[in-house]
Amino acid sequence: MFSRSILSRMVSKTTTRQVSTITGKTAKSVNNKFLITGAALTGITASGLLYAESLTANAMTAAEHGLHSPEFDWPQNGPFSTFDHASIRRGYQVYREVCAACHSLDRVAWRTLVGVSHTNSEVKDMAEEFEYDDEPDDNGNPKKRPGKLADYIPGPYPNEQAARAANQGALPPDLSLIVKARHGGSDYIFSLLTGYPEDAPEGVTLPVGSNYNPYFPGGSIAMGRVLFDDLVEYEDGTPATTSQMAKDVTQFLNWCSEPEHDERKRQGLKAIIILSSLYLLSVWVKKFKWAGIKTRKFTYTPPKPRK
Amino acid sequence: MLSTIVDYIEEIKDQFVPIIAKAEDEVEEANDGDDDDDEDEDEDEDEDEEEEEAKDQYDELREECLQTDKGKALKHHYDECVARVQMQKEQPGYEDLENKEDCVEEFFHLQHYMDSCAAPRLFSKLK
Numbered sequence: 544m545f546s547r548s549i550l551s552r553m554v555s556k557t558t559t560r561q562v563s564t565i566t567g568k569t570a571k572s573v574n575n576k577f578l579i580t581g582a583a584l585t586g587i588t589a590s591g592l593l594y595a596e597s598l599t600a601n602a603m604t605a606a607e608h609g610l611h612s613p614e615f616d617w618p619q620n621g622p623f624s625t626f627d628h629a630s631i632r633r634g635y636q637v638y639r640e641v642c643a644a645c646h647s648l649d650r651v652a653w654r655t656l657v658g659v660s661h662t663n664s665e666v667k668d669m670a671e672e673f674e675y676d677d678e679p680d681d682n683g684n685p686k687k688r689p690g691k692l693a694d695y696i697p698g699p700y701p702n703e704q705a706a707r708a709a710n711q712g713a714l715p716p717d718l719s720l721i722v723k724a725r726h727g728g729s730d731y732i733f734s735l736l737t738g739y740p741e742d743a744p745e746g747v748t749l750p751v752g753s754n755y756n757p758y759f760p761g762g763s764i765a766m767g768r769v770l771f772d773d774l775v776e777y778e779d780g781t782p783a784t785t786s787q788m789a790k791d792v793t794q795f796l797n798w799c800s801e802p803e804h805d806e807r808k809r810q811g812l813k814a815i816i817i818l819s820s821l822y823l824l825s826v827w828v829k830k831f832k833w834a835g836i837k838t839r840k841f842t843y844t845p846p847k848p849r850k
Numbered sequence: 851m852l853s854t855i856v857d858y859i860e861e862i863k864d865q866f867v868p869i870i871a872k873a874e875d876e877v878e879e880a881n882d883g884d885d886d887d888d889e890d891e892d893e894d895e896d897e898d899e900e901e902e903e904a905k906d907q908y909d910e911l912r913e914e915c916l917q918t919d920k921g922k923a924l925k926h927h928y929d930e931c932v933a934r935v936q937m938q939k940e941q942p943g944y945e946d947l948e949n950k951e952d953c954v955e956e957f958f959h960l961q962h963y964m965d966s967c968a969a970p971r972l973f974s975k976l977k
Contacts, residue, residue: 594858599949606954610961613969630977734965737908745932746939746952757961762954772906781977786908790976 606747609760612727612734618794623812625805626798632660633777634795637788640775642718645710645766647698650719651799654692659798666692673697711752713765722793722800729797734758736789739768907975911968918967924960931956 618627635656638648653670657663670690675697677688690697698717700706707714716724725731735758743755743762753763770785770792777783798804915921931953938944938951 591855591858598857604954605958606952610958610965613965615969616973738961740957740961744928744953744957746935746950747954757954757958784906784908786906786972787976790973 606762607760609762610734610738610757612730612738612758614730615733615790617729617797619797619804623808625808627794628660629779630791630794631798633779633781633788634791634793634798635660636777637770637775637792638718638795641769641788642792643699645699645706645715646718647700647715648696648719648799649698649717650695651802652693652695653690655802657692659802660795663692670694710765715766718796718799720800722797724800729793731758732793732796733786733789735764736770736793737786908968908972911971911975912964915964915967920963921960921967924956924963928953928956928960 618630619625638646653666656666656669661669670692673690673694674687675690675694677686679685700709703714722728722732727734735756738758739754739756743749747755747762749755749763753765754767755762756764770788772784775783775788781787801807916925931951935951935953938947944950
């Protein structure tokens with residue numbers, strides 16, 4: 544609206560200028576005041592038309608950008624804070640039981656879970672539940688083998704076409720880097736998961752097979768609400784409310800995107816301690832290195848004037 | 851053309867006239883048909899609370915936020931918009947309208963307020 548009024552002002556200015564040059568050439572035969580009124584009328588008409596146009600224009604709306612997600616108190620928010628690893632463990636359970644039906648986790652290997660959320664033997668058992676391609680036997684027939692720690696977590700679909708075919712043409716994104724790949728990060732993922740309203744706002748028409756979510760840019764998302772209270776049963780007895788599951792799975796996905804997170808903060812702290820003490824040491828050493836130079840004294844003894 | 855200019859003047863008027871005062875004037879007529887529905891919804895919610903023991907913490911906080919003065923005002927704006935759009939829908943020729951109103955903006959304002967009110971308190975209630 545603002546830019547449009549500026550535009551219309553510019554339009555009216557240029558018309559005035561053009562017209563005034565013409566009058567200059569035609570020997571000022573036309574009354575100047577009449578022209579100015581004409582230009583002003585043109586300007587008003589133009590801004591009226593532009594405003595009428597802006598009423599039906601459907602661009603740069605709030606709906607198009609999606610609702611901005613609020614900030615939550617994530618366990619890893621502080622400069623020295625780490626992920627909540629119990630939450631990562633619960634989050635993996637939510638991913639496995641809920642999200643893994645549609646979403647892959649291509650870039651995460653089983654071995655990375657060891658020591659983060661599960662023990663070595665637990666992860667081995669989890670990997671062995673899946674079948675992977677093995678080397679062919681002596682007759683060249685393809686073989687299968689149970690998974691091992693070095694394998695990557697298998698996705699639900701063999702390829703993109705299969706994924707689209709199973710989801711009415713929509714591709715469920717790979718979740719390995721999803722927290723880094725979305726504006727708002729964890730806050731956005733959490734808001735998206737918990738933010739499905741019961742009904743779309745009045746007057747919104749959704750394409751067939753899509754759902755309304757205010758946080759998703761455009762509002763119409765192919766994924767429906769998936770998290771409901773008591774959908775999973777946590778092994779540590781945590782009440783599985785919708786927001787608890789959303790928090791855990793978001794924490795897990797944040798770890799998938801930034802598996803180096805905890806170590807990075809530890810290394811950063813070490814680096815700050817070592818570098819700052821080395822710096823102070825160098826300041827202290829500099830005192831001695833420069834001592835000779837700083838205490839040097841130049842004297843000038845002028846020659847005695849001749850008589 | 852004339853109607854757009856009238857709309858424009860209306861919009862300028864809206865800029866200066868306090869919105870909340872205007873909303874209060876229209877409370878009665880807008881809520882005439884909705885009163886019954888609202889009561890029904892309240893009853894449903896009460897029943898749900900009795901049935902489920904562990905209720906979602908985020909939903910609880912959002913409901914709390916909805917009961918604040920600002921939450922009520924925004925909800926009222928949204929309800930007003932819903933009533934308006936439903937009225938438009940009932941009128942003939944709605945399908946052919948070039949520009950159909952929706953309540954996304956009102957919904958966003960309400961949701962944004964509830965988020966900013968509930969989000970800072972949520973994670974202390976989760977494990």
